[in-house]
Amino acid sequence: MPSQNYVLFYVESPAASATFYRDLLAREPVETSPTFALFALDSGLMFGLWSRHTVEPAAGAAGGGAELAFTVETYAIVDATHADWQARGLSILQAPTTLDFGRTFVATDPDGHRLRVFAPMPEAEGAQ
Template identity: 35%
Template sequence: MRTPNLFLIYVTDVERATRFYNDLFEIEPRMITPRYIPYEVAPGVLFALWSGRCDQVTEAPRTSEVGLMIPGGGVKVDALYDVWVAKGVTVYQEPHDDVFGRTFMITDPDGNLIRVSPTD
């Protein structure tokens, strides 16, 4: 069976986005190119920043989210929110309870949404 193994996040300034995601997720990319920055998030699974078509990226609506599910329930979600707010992130939605548990959302410098929630 084939499963998705590459998730692209469109960015307009790849260097700025790389600094943001390196700091936010405390990870380093597998390699660095002028327009494509991949992070291996699991064996054979890449999360990548892509600015190869930034002339079209700025016109595209933001219709997806990057998701980070963490173990430990609402207490851990709230704790990570505090850590990220201390880093100066832009908060899109403060912590609240939803049908799947405690959650919040921030944005990256390009307005891409990043949601934190408890592990399913």
């Protein structure tokens, strides 16, 4: 089976979204054009931002229909990332909370796509 190593978000403005993600991810895109931008993430995942106006074949869904999750190591990093993203002005849909899988919060990008940061529940707690 082919490798699943790309995620694409359909966005209003690839240039504006590339600027948002360049600042958020602290990295430059590896590819840009008027209708597309691509980031290479540390995990090996390629993260693309494609103009919703030029994607072929045309996509029926508006923005905000996807979620990109970022795994971090500790609950403290979840809380620190939340504070950082809130200070940057990201819209927060869910404040940091502990759920059955661990600690998480959810923010949105300018197109309404959900950005989840989470730390898995520590093994000792999850085994109960």
